[in-house]
Amino acid sequence: MRGVKLGEIQIVPALAACNQALRQYPDVVRFVYQAGRVAHAQKDFPLAKQLYEKAASQNYVASYVNLGALSFQGSGTPKDYDAARNWYEKAVAANDPAGLNAIGHLYEQGNGAPKDYAQARIWYEKASAAGANIANANLGRLYLEGKGVAQDPARARRLFETAAAAGEPSGMRLLGYLHDRGIGVAQDPVQARQWYEKAAAGGDTTAMNNLGWLYEQGKGVAKDYGEARRWYEKASAAGMKMATANLGRLYQEGSGVPVDSGRARSLYETAANAGEPSGMRSLGFLYDRGMGVPKDPVQARQWYEKAAAAGDATAMNNLGYLYEQGSGIGKNLDEARKLYEKAASLGQLYAMINLGNLYRDGRGVAKDYAQARAWYEKAAAGGQTHAMIQIAALYLQGHGVAKDLAQTRKWLEMAAAGGDASAAKALSQLGGGKKK
Numbered sequence: 001m002r003g004v005k006l007g008e009i010q011i012v013p014a015l016a017a018c019n020q021a022l023r024q025y026p027d028v029v030r031f032v033y034q035a036g037r038v039a040h041a042q043k044d045f046p047l048a049k050q051l052y053e054k055a056a057s058q059n060y061v062a063s064y065v066n067l068g069a070l071s072f073q074g075s076g077t078p079k080d081y082d083a084a085r086n087w088y089e090k091a092v093a094a095n096d097p098a099g100l101n102a103i104g105h106l107y108e109q110g111n112g113a114p115k116d117y118a119q120a121r122i123w124y125e126k127a128s129a130a131g132a133n134i135a136n137a138n139l140g141r142l143y144l145e146g147k148g149v150a151q152d153p154a155r156a157r158r159l160f161e162t163a164a165a166a167g168e169p170s171g172m173r174l175l176g177y178l179h180d181r182g183i184g185v186a187q188d189p190v191q192a193r194q195w196y197e198k199a200a201a202g203g204d205t206t207a208m209n210n211l212g213w214l215y216e217q218g219k220g221v222a223k224d225y226g227e228a229r230r231w232y233e234k235a236s237a238a239g240m241k242m243a244t245a246n247l248g249r250l251y252q253e254g255s256g257v258p259v260d261s262g263r264a265r266s267l268y269e270t271a272a273n274a275g276e277p278s279g280m281r282s283l284g285f286l287y288d289r290g291m292g293v294p295k296d297p298v299q300a301r302q303w304y305e306k307a308a309a310a311g312d313a314t315a316m317n318n319l320g321y322l323y324e325q326g327s328g329i330g331k332n333l334d335e336a337r338k339l340y341e342k343a344a345s346l347g348q349l350y351a352m353i354n355l356g357n358l359y360r361d362g363r364g365v366a367k368d369y370a371q372a373r374a375w376y377e378k379a380a381a382g383g384q385t386h387a388m389i390q391i392a393a394l395y396l397q398g399h400g401v402a403k404d405l406a407q408t409r410k411w412l413e414m415a416a417a418g419g420d421a422s423a424a425k426a427l428s429q430l431g432g433g434k435k436k
Contacts, residue, residue: 011038011041011042014034014038014041015038015042018031018034018035018038019035021034021035022035029054029055029058029060030060032051032054032055032058032060033051033052033055033060033062033063035051036048036049036050036051036052036054036055036063036066037066039051040052040066040070043075043239045070045075045076045077046076047076048066048070048075048076049067049070049076049077052066052067052070053067059094061091061094061095061096062096062098064087064088064090064091064094064096064099065087065088065091065096065098065099065102067087068083068084068085068086068087068088068091068099068102069084069102071083071084071087072084072102072106072111072112081106081111081112082112084102084106084111084112085103085106085112085113088102088103088106089103095130097127097130097131097132097135098127098132098134100123100124100126100127100130100132100135101123101124101127101132101134101135101138103123104119104120104121104122104123104124104126104127104135104138105120105138107119107120107123108120108138108142108147116148117142117147117148117149118148120138120142120147120148121139121142121148121149124138124139124142125139133162133163133166133167133168133171134163134168134170134171136159136160136162136163136166136168136171137159137160137163137168137170137171137174138170139159140155140156140157140158140159140160140163140171140174141156141174143155143156143159144156144174144178144183153178153183153184154184156174156178156184157175157178157184157185159171160172160174160175160178161175164195164198167202168202169198169199169200169201169202169203169204169207170199170204170206172195172196172198172199172202172204172207173195173196173199173204173206173207173210175195176191176192176193176194176195176196176199176207176210177192177210179191179192179195180192180196180210180214180219188220189214189219189220189221190220190221191220192210192214192219192220193211193214193219193220193221195207196208196210196211196214197211200231200234203238205235205238205239205240205243206235206240206242208231208232208234208235208238208240208243209231209232209235209240209242209243209246211231212227212228212229212230212231212232212235212243212246213228213246215227215228215231216228216246216250216255224256225250225255225256225257226256228250228255228256229247229250229256229257231243232244232246232247232250233247241270241271241274241275241276241279242271242276242278244267244270244271244274244276244279245267245268245271245272245276245278245279245282246278247267248263248264248265248266248267248268248271248279248282249264249282251263251264251267252264252282252286252291261286261291261292261293262292264282264286264291264292265283265286265292265293267279268280268282268283268286269283272303272306275310277306277307277310277311277312277315278307278312278314280303280304280306280307280310280312280315281303281304281307281312281314281315281318283303284299284300284301284302284303284304284307284315284318285300285318287299287300287303288300288304288318288322288327296328297322297327297328297329298328298329299328300318300322300327300328301319301322301327301328301329303315304316304318304319304322305319308339311346313342313343313346313347313348313351314343314348314350316339316340316342316343316346316348316351317339317340317343317348317350317351317354319339320335320336320337320338320339320340320343320351320354321336321354323335323336323339324336324354324358324363333358333363333364333365334364336354336358336364337355337358337364337365339351340352340354340355340358341355344375344378347382349379349382349383349384349387350379350384352375352376352378352379352382352384352387353375353376353379353384353386353387353390355375356371356372356373356374356375356376356379356387356390357372357390359371359372359375360372360390360394360399368400369394369399369400369401370400372390372394372399372400373391373394373400373401375387376388376390376391376394377391380411380414383418385414385415385418385419385420385423386415386420388411388412388414388415388418388420388423389411389412389415389420389422389423389426391411392407392408392409392410392411392412392415392423392426393408395407395408395411396408405430408430409427409430412426412427412430413427
């Protein structure tokens with residue numbers, strides 16, 4: 001079992017092997033530690049903690065980081081970042097590279113230490129030099145996101161490739177992400193899928209969730225809701241709560257399964273109670289629309305607020321819309337604008353359209369067609385067909401631009417090519433159909 005990652009442990013044969021080893025050699029500390037890992041993989045956190053502590057009492061170094069992880073996650077013990085750091089520092093003192101990486105993570109997240117990306121980078125670099133392959137992936141992520149360093153997708157890719165070549169699943173998954181989004185490489189959903197599959201085979205739960213998304217959307221693979229559900233279920237069972245929320249969405253929308261708002265709500269609650277922002281936001285949406293629950297804009301607002309506070313851009317947009325409409329809260333266009341701006345800065349396309357609408361109509365801001373068009377163009381660049389239709393309308397009406405039927409037709413054609421039926425209808429009314 002040496003070298004097998006937690007997510008790769010085959011629990012039934014591993015449990016049988018550990019039980020047999022402990023019966024024969026109850027005092028061999030390596031077997032005690034491995035039994036703790038099997039309990040950890042089973043999510044029997046109290047037993048895992050007990051076995052790790054027994055191993056740690058005999059100075060088994062690998063147990064230190066795992067005990068720190070239990071304290072960090074609040075698994076089988078109250079969440080305690082200081083206790084986690086103490087265990088990680090003990091691992092560092094014993095020359096365990098995993099401890100160096102774990103301390104870097106504390107600095108990156110601001111848990112048990114002030115958030116400090118420069119310090120995170122230093123610790124990840126130490127861990128990488130000491131042979132912790134996951135540290136290469138983490139270091140690459142800092143360069144990808146420009147955290148504490150100049151943003152450098154090329155360097156990020158090299159670090160991900162180094163990690164992946166050494167068998168690190170997170171490196172494989174992050175390479176998949178680059179191809180998925182076309183960051184520093186040509187966008188290639190097939191390559192993305194292949195990297196996600198390799199990472200998922202290594203137990204990476206985020207990769208499992210990402211595979212579910214590719215199958216749900218039909219990106220790099222034929223659309224297959226059954227396969228999407230299978231990957232979401234696998235990731236959810238392994239503790240990936242975003243996958244639990246995604247699974248709930250399949251039941252909410254009836255994608256490959258019968259519509260079941262009650263099941264969707266239960267899955268969203270499971271995710272939300274575990275701190276997953278998309279679960280909180282999805283619960284808010286159910287209350288917002290009255291789907292499987294009585295319509296309740298106050299409950300919707302409260303869930304959106306929780307999700308927005310956790311950084312969910314879609315929740316920020318939805319909350320902004322409640323403020324714009326005065327639903328579940330007093331109407332406040334200034335607060336709506338601020339929320340839209342924050343969501344838009346995180347890439348939320350609908351928020352860009354909503355900002356454009358405020359400037360177009362002069363609601364809470366001075367009327368400004370140029371600003372409106374700028375926001376619509378940003379959303380259109382992200383593929384939002386409704387934004388393309390709004391730009392077409394500006395050219396049709398001559399708002400902030402000279403009237404231009406050619407531009408109107410161009411934007412409607414782009415929207416229609418993106419599958420927007422209303423754009424196709426507007427084109428036919430404009431005389432934009434094919435000439436006979």
